[in-house]
Amino acid sequence: MGRSIVATTFEDDRQRARQRLPRQLFEFIDGGSFGEETLAANRNDFARVHLRQRVLMDVGNAVLDTEIFGERFALPLGLSPVGLAGLMRRRGEAQAVRAATAAGVPFVLSTVSLCGIEEVAAAAARPFWFQLYFLRDRDYVAKMIGRAQQAGCTALVMTVDVPVNSPRHRDAQTGMGGVPSALARAKVVADFSRRWPWLRDVAVGGRPHIFGNLAAAIPDARGLADFRSFTRANWDNAIGWKDVAWVRDQWDGPLVIKGILDPQDAAAAVAAGANGIVVSNHGGRQLDGVASSISMLPAIANAVGGRAEIFLDGGVRNAIDVLRARALGAKACFVGRPWVLALAADGEAGVARMIERFRIEMISALGLMGLNDVADVGAEALAHVPPEWSRGEAAAAPPPARRVATIAGE
Template sequence: MAARKDPAAPAPVAAGIESVETGPAMPRRLGRCLNLDDLRRLARRRMPRALFDYIDGGAEDLVTLTDNRRAFDGYRLVPKMLRDVGRVETARTVLNTRSRLPLMLSPTAMSRLFHCQGERAVARAAGRAGLPYTLSTLSTVSIEDIGAIPGPKWFQLYVYKDRDLVQGLVERARAAGFSALVVTADAHIAGNRELDLRNGLTVPPRIGPGLVWQGLRHPAWSWDFVTSAPITTANVAGGGPTLGGRAGSLSLLSYLNQQLDETLDWGAIAWLRRFWDGPILVKGIMDPADVARARAHGCAGVVVSNHGGRQLDSAPSALQMLPEIRAEAGQDMAVLIDGGVRRGTDVLKAVALGADAVMVGRPYLYGLGAGGEAGVDRALAILGAEIVRDLQLMGVADVAQLGLDDLRPAPAVG
């Protein structure tokens, strides 16, 4: 077994991990970021306000967005003493996809808005860290380009009104080596994201006085924007008469509204089964009754998620619903959770409550916005180091051993 590596390396030391590829050189400003909030602040300084708000914001009064984070504060971890934690096992396997950590990268749309490297940077960093990456339908780099980057990958799917377009996306994902479909079920209409509306966010950003002023205040982002290839929805720009060539002239919300299907129901899963024989997970599950429906339609797993607080405001936090959904799913379905994770301790709490693994989106986007590929490396390294250290501090040698006995409710305040 190799000697213990520096905990700031892109992947933490765990049983069975011998070496990690080297990524791009780490700028000093990223090295000074000790946690994800440091990366968030750095991204905020580098990016135009409208784009940072798109990453950071949510729907309406931000009730659900805030609750996603606060839910983790409702639990405390119980450490066990005099346990051998010289080696810790952090790897999990979900639907035959191995991850070096109980961590997977969520789908996030339009990543080249935040840095010119976009999804390429995220996929390369995820591959080096040994973490699965789920590519968004609305990515700014194509399915084929991301599929060629080493590492495990899933594909996130919006089931649009144009079903020929959807089938084409699925067939392209299969050909490119994506091993599972993650069907987003909670975005059949666009949420009321008032920050984006106030900021007039467009895809790509519309050149006007506001953007010029923001560009002067954020020269690094502006240089990336003007010297890089045009930002497009790479997977759907030529997809059909509704989408072809027009996405760039519309606001993001208007564009999504054109193809989102208010009539979407469980029949869409049966339809997908006609031409996709791999695992299907449904993302956006918050009601335990929907787990039974997912099982009845042949889904291999669910993602407990409220879309990061970006759709229905006043929905429960994802963590609040996790135990009920795990109980309904039993052990024959994969259960992932997405929403509110900012620390390694959050990951361990979610696993203890029944998650097979945790998905994160904003954390790696903060890294991307702060410093491109090296920033994503830094975000994943921070989370990885925290997970290993926190397991050792808890006296837990294998993340699979976590359970309800490792948690206690936080004391009531006031």
């Protein structure tokens, strides 16, 4: 595809990002874990939820704003935490937070971002949320929570679905996370050296070698490899519900647990003091063979019973998906790949355009559903949902018909 592509859909942004990024980085974003079945299911299962088309309902005054934790946002949509986003564009997280906060949607900054909390706070037009990964060094974790509080973050998102790493075959193929041989290394270097626009933007002067939130823990780090070894050595696999209680004590504000895919865990999160949960399988990047996020939503909403806010991510690609999730019990959806691919494609403007696309789509879809206010999208907006979903049996459903290739370059 040529330069004249107008990025109006997720796929447009994806193709533009693919052209611009070194292959290693594109596949890191695009891929999932193991055989990528859950990655495909996240997407395919949305098509199993049918909305109702209602007519002659006096529409045309769409109201999209949504209150979350006492704050009004322009849309029931937010940007999920994505690690290493600053590798995709120069100071990428700062660019993305500018777009998100200007558009009035929540932005969640990853622990493993290139821009640190303070840099992102300086770029943001309004407060953002901070995502916490757990390290063995509790003092350092407490310090990061303190930095988020100091920077005015309005919610803390604790991600719990990465107790261990999962095999990502595309990353192994492209050398993301270490190259096995001199020949493989030469191939990676050759690919990077061809990506001139990316090199000029990120590699030259973009300080792509520092993880802003972890820099204080490893002051003499010389590059990403040092940060990687540090996180590998300090990752806390032994994390349990007692640690959620510890975080609850440290953080004075809304606490969101991200990576819930089971009704029992959802109930436990509420009992541990979470104010919100993100129904998520990490975008199909952790345990493969688990159910899609959308298929687990009805049973989880049932288990939570209105005691906490429910958010969803995984496979959300347009406003129709957001409305489907709202009708099944989510307050708002978050997107990961859509924003980071838009960022890679066109920087801040790309992220702004992606959010605007969701806004325009949502106005249109609401009207076609015979509604004016997104707050009115509930169970009665649905024509069909697979009946097994509400009983929490989604995991027992047959696997998706289409398997995604595990090897890059499909």
